[in-house]
Each structure stands twice: as C-alpha cells, then as structure tokens.
Amino acid sequence: MSRRRQIYEGKAKILYEGPEPGTIIQYFKDDATAFNAQKKGTISGKGVLNNRISEHLFTLLGHIGVPTHFIRRLNMREQLVRQVEIVPIEVVVRNVVAGSLAKRLGIEEGTPLPRTIIEYYLKDDALGDPMVTDEHIAAFGWASQEEMHDIADLAIRINDFLSGLFAAVGIRLVDFKLEFGRLWDGDFARIILADEISPDGCRLWDMTTNEKLDKDRFRRDLGGEVEAYQDVARRLGLLPEGNVSTVLDLETHRKARGK
Numbered sequence: 001m002s003r004r005r006q007i008y009e010g011k012a013k014i015l016y017e018g019p020e021p022g023t024i025i026q027y028f029k030d031d032a033t034a035f036n037a038q039k040k041g042t043i044s045g046k047g048v049l050n051n052r053i054s055e056h057l058f059t060l061l062g063h064i065g066v067p068t069h070f071i072r073r074l075n076m077r078e079q080l081v082r083q084v085e086i087v088p089i090e091v092v093v094r095n096v097v098a099g100s101l102a103k104r105l106g107i108e109e110g111t112p113l114p115r116t117i118i119e120y121y122l123k124d125d126a127l128g129d130p131m132v133t134d135e136h137i138a139a140f141g142w143a144s145q146e147e148m149h150d151i152a153d154l155a156i157r158i159n160d161f162l163s164g165l166f167a168a169v170g171i172r173l174v175d176f177k178l179e180f181g182r183l184w185d186g187d188f189a190r191i192i193l194a195d196e197i198s199p200d201g202c203r204l205w206d207m208t209t210n211e212k213l214d215k216d217r218f219r220r221d222l223g224g225e226v227e228a229y230q231d232v233a234r235r236l237g238l239l240p241e242g243n244v245s246t247v248l249d250l251e252t253h254r255k256a257r258g259k
Contacts, residue, residue, distance in 0.1 A: 012050070012200055024083045025074065028054075028196075034219040041218060048076045049229045050198035052238045055079060057162065057197045064161055066154060067192040069181060084181025084194050087143050090121040090129060091151060093159045094175040098203050099216075101175075110210065118155055123179075150191040151180050158193070166204065169235035171213065174203035199229050 004017040004025065011033045016025040028047035033040050051073060058070035069081040094101060097111040101119075120137060121129045137143050143151070155178055166173045179195035195201075199214040206213060212220075213228040233239045 012047075013196070018080060018083065022083050023071065024081050026079050026081050026196075028077050028079075032200075032215065032218050032225070034215065039219070043218060043225045043229070045226055046200070046229060049226075049233050050196060050200055051077055051079060053198045053229075053233055053236065054196040056236055056238055057165075058193070060165065061158060061161065061193065064157075066158060066161075067183075067190065069183070069192055069194045081194070082183060082192070084183050084192060085189070086123070086179060086181045086194060087147065087151070087191070088123045089132070089137060089142055089151075089180075090123055091155050091178040091180065092119040092121065092175060093117075093155050093178065094119065095159070095163065096172065096174040096203075096205075098174050116156065116159055118152060147182075147191050154178075154180070154191070154193065162197070167207065170207045171232065171235065172205045172207045172210075174205055176202035199232050204232060 004019070006014060006016055007024065008015040012029055012031060014027040014029065016027065018024045028051040030042050030044055030046045031040070032043045032046065055070065055073045058068045062068055062070065069084050071080040071082060073079045094117040095113055097105075097107045097113060098109050101107070101117075102109040102111075120132050120134070122132050122136075122142070123129060134148060137148060138145060158178065159173070159176075162176070163173045176197065178193065178197070178201075180191050181194035182189035183192050202214055203216060204213040205211065211228075212222065213232050215225070217223065217225045217228050230239060
C-alpha cells in the first residue's frame, strides 16, 4: 500500500490518511515515553508487538459486541481503522492500587480495590493530563451526559472481559487506559472504542510473581521491556512458544529476505 498523507504524529503512533474516505492508517512506533514525555526512549520492536496485541484484543472485543474503530491489520506495524472524533478524555480503569493512585492516596501499591474505579483525565499534554470529574466534563462540554454514560458502561464491560481474558493466561489486569471517539453518521454520532490496548497503556502483572509485564519496566528503569511485551504476546497465543526468534523490525526482516 502506498504511503499516504500524514495526519498526526503522537508519542507512540503516526496516523496517515486511509485508502478510503472515513478511514485512517495507524502506524505503531518503537518510541517510548513516560511521565508525560519527560522521559523518552526506544523499545526495539515495541510497535510490532503492540500492533499485534491491540489487533487481537480489539478483535475479541468486537466479537462480544463492543463497537471499535478497528477494521483490520495491514502489516507488521500498521492497521486500518475508522476515522473518529476523539473525545478529549482519557478513561483509566483501576482494579488494583498502583501508580499515581498509590501516590495520591498513600495506599500500598498492589492493594486490591474493593470495587473497580473509573477515573477521567483531560487529554492535554501541556497541562499534564489533569484529572477531571463528570462535573468538569459536563460544564465544559467535552462530552454529553449520554456519551459519558455510554463510555462508563463500555469501560466496565471491557474491563470485565479483559480481566477474565488475562487471568486465563496468568496475568492480572491492574489498570489500563482507554480512549473513545465519536463515529459520525450524518448528524448522529455514536461512541466507539478507539486508540489501542497494549502493554503501553495497561499495567499487567504476573499473577504468581507480580512481575511487571508492561511499560512500568521502562518508567522505573527495570529493563527487560521487550521480553515483557513478548511474554504478553506469547501468553495470548500471538508468538510461538520456546526460543524461536521473533521478527520485530520490518526493515531487518526485509533485509534478511534480500529485499
């Protein structure tokens, strides 16, 4: 597929004009950022793994009736998605105390929550993505009350499904970030799941050892980021078991094939 016009470049992905109206090509980068891009680095092959993991999770969510922007994966680093108007709110679903919640409330990281908590953050890097409430969202018109009901309902449904999916492969879904968009049909818009779901935006802990299998390995200088992402993909059945070399970089793959 020929390269099309670039629409946007974010911290982890580049968006290109799609082949048909209403579509976008989403390219997954190896760039890694933390603390609102104050820490930057590269995790070799991360984009390939996140593309595969997100494709898998979005496909399964679609099978249970969760509306998403995902259409199909195009290659190792790109997928075709529906163009949506992103709601400027990051939705964080928490099952276990970790990260900023532990710091804010002084509760020990790893403490199970008595019930799932949903938090909202305004998507604004310059402001550090501040936490907001339903009242803020309604007052400033970032989303309607009906849209927020849909978002909360979908977030809980996604959490229930993914928690069970990961638990089945020995992973605890500690918390994760979701983004939603408006899919317009004339004057009518409906809320659908957008962006990605991958170890970049999830806290995933081994259920036996509590080993971190997500971007916290980069945030906290633990090392082994690629191995952790590969482990998640392997447990989900997306990579072969054992010491089989895995293609992580498209250019290396092409050179190895003599192209």
